[in-house]
Amino acid sequence: MITPEKLQIFEQEMRAVGEDLREFGLLIDECPDKLPLYSERPSLHLINRMMIPPEFGGEPIVTIGSEKYYGLSCIERAAAIEQLAYGDAGVFLGSPGASMSGIIINELADSQQKERFYSRFLKAPSWTFFALSEPSKGSDATAIQTKALPNLDGSFILNGEKYFIGNGCRADMGLVFAQTNQTPLGIQVFLVDTSVAGFNAVPLDTMGVRAVQLSHLTFANLHIKEEQVLGKHLSRAKRGFWGALQTFHRMRPGVAALALGVAQAAYNYLLTQRRNFNTLEKHQLEQLELRLIMTRSLIRYAAMEIDTDTNKGYLASLGKVQASQLAEEVTQVAIDCLGPGSMYEHPLLNKWYRDARAFEFMEGTTNIQKVNLFQAYITGKMSYA
Ligand SMILES: Cc1cc2nc3c(=O)[nH]c(=O)nc-3n(C[C@H](O)[C@H](O)[C@H](O)COP(=O)(O)OP(=O)(O)OC[C@H]3O[C@@H](n4cnc5c(N)ncnc54)[C@H](O)[C@@H]3O)c2cc1C
Known part of the structure; x- marks a missing residue:
């Protein structure tokens, strides 16, 4: 657990990163598609490597004495995100990195899936998405209609659409929630690569946090391999x-x-x-x-x-x-x-x-x-x- 003194130092370091986001926040608010042009800035580099565990090559976002912080605990994230949002919430949300998907990956993915997910950020800034909401299903998440129909060989065919998905149109990969059958445990999470056939994403025009480029995703007969089912090593109730x-x-x-x-x-x-x-x-x-x-x-x-x-x-x-x-x-x-x-x-x-x-x-x-x-x-x- 981080001590109050260390938390204060941690916050100061994050405040400085937030200040940098503020410098170009208004510009990105006007032209959200320009955000990737800033991906070489140290602030975006730091956000890109937030939440990568050290065993998967992660580097600390802050080091205080001998303590290293990776943004992996809720308290570190709450303190860091407040300061980054103080700088610019939109740019923070629109930045590359593990983001919301990282939390699920950390909890549910097997080691191969983690390796595949985290290794992207180590090579270059990479964007991810987290796709649960649909055009007519938001709060009622258990009633989603996107379907992943199983094949005999363990693979799946994904069809459906997702709406309001942060960074959807600039992401390299992301998590998609889909129904595999009509039972309560039927909703599974899939780690999807956006370069595959059948994936499409278009940005939506929004008023707030415009930098995150909320997107409309569609999946048309997108093929998913068995190893892309998140947490397949866990029981159906746990994944x-x-x-x-x-x-x-x-x-x-x-x-x-x-x-x-x-x-x-x-x-x-x-x-x-x-x-x-x-x-x-x-x-x-x-x-x-x-x-x-x-x-x-x-x-x-x-x-x-x-x-x-x-x-x-x-x-x-x-x-x-x-x-x-x-x-x-x-x-x-x-x-x-x-x-x-x-x-x-x-x-x-x-x-x-x-x-x-x-x-x-x-x-x-x-x-x-x-x-x-x-x-x-x-x-x-x-x-x-
Ligand atoms: C900036 C932003 C970023 C987002 N990013 C993502 C993302 O990355 N991935 C993703 O999957 N989704 C994302 N979303 C979508 C977000 O999760 C949904 O907007 C949210 O879940 C609400 O769903 P909805 O818009 O369909 O509204 P609805 O669910 O239709 O709700 C409309 C109204 O009805 C009320 N309501 C609904 N059900 C009940 C109930 N049972 N009891 C009482 N009141 C109820 C709600 O409170 C709300 O006021 C994002 C949205 C925003 C605005």
């Missing part, structure tokens, strides 16, 4: 959708940290742009500042708890609800305080305002997080005491 569900808890503190980073950036920016506030505004700012501190504590507490027990995933749901709401509120307050022309006069604020509204949907909406919380409550995992 597939149900196995991945456990890993979602590990992603959530990071998504909450993204929203917190944007909220903090907008708050700090407001204070640099306006010095004098009336009593009502001062009161509002004090409350926001307290909520920023509280939300950070909650996210970090959730991350540390999940690092030792994934059953505590409901804590991250709580953090995500708070952080995404806070990001929306802070950006709104900043815009109100800076006057009617603020959306035109402050391009960064304009961007944060749009970015903040994307977090509500990423990795489960507020309603879905509340369903998680309710389930934790009625099953006794969470209590008021």
Whole structure:
């Protein structure tokens, strides 16, 4: 476990990387397809090698004394992502690297699959995607319609489509969730190479976190070999959708940290742009500042708890609800305080305002997080005491 002192040093190093992302964030917001042109920048190189375990050739993203940090624990990711999002959430999300898929790979893949996945980043910056959502199935993920029909030789034929998939059109490989049969354990996860026949991806035009180039993916008779079934060495109950569900808890503190980073950036920016506030505004700012501190504590507490027990995933749901709401509120307050022309006069604020509204949907909406919380409550995992 990282100590508070080391966490502070870790954060400072990540803040510097975030500052570099800020330098070209607005440019990429305007032209998302230009992001790969920046892939040689040290900041993108660092993100590209985040979350690669040392046994697969990973290098630390931060070294403090004899301690090496790879971004493999929830607490490291929550702290790093907040600082990177403080710089630019869109560019961070649009960067090369293992990203959300890395968390699932780390938990469910066998050693050959890990080798195949991680080795790409070691050669050159490489993008990945994580494809669960479909045009008509988002929150209701167990009802996805993409199908992977098994052949007698153990291979599969993939048909279907995925929607809102981050980095889908620039990725070299990614994870695709598909139904192999109509049973509850039928959803399997496949490690798919985007260069194969039958794969197509087109970017979608979006308002927030534009750098991530949300994409529409289609699979037409795409052939998948048996070794591409993620975690085929595990029992059916431990791999597939149900196995991945456990890993979602590990992603959530990071998504909450993204929203917190944007909220903090907008708050700090407001204070640099306006010095004098009336009593009502001062009161509002004090409350926001307290909520920023509280939300950070909650996210970090959730991350540390999940690092030792994934059953505590409901804590991250709580953090995500708070952080995404806070990001929306802070950006709104900043815009109100800076006057009617603020959306035109402050391009960064304009961007944060749009970015903040994307977090509500990423990795489960507020309603879905509340369903998680309710389930934790009625099953006794969470209590008021
Ligand atoms: C910036 C961004 C990045 C994304 N990246 C990815 C990605 O990389 N990979 C990927 O697979 N997906 C990704 N998504 C998609 C995201 O996961 C979905 O948008 C999300 O799951 C919601 O699904 P939906 O948009 O279909 O909305 P719906 O599920 O149709 O929900 C619409 C509304 O109904 C409410 N609702 C739905 N079901 C319930 C319920 N049971 N109880 C109460 N209320 C309910 C929701 O809260 C919401 O308000 C991304 C989305 C965004 C915005």
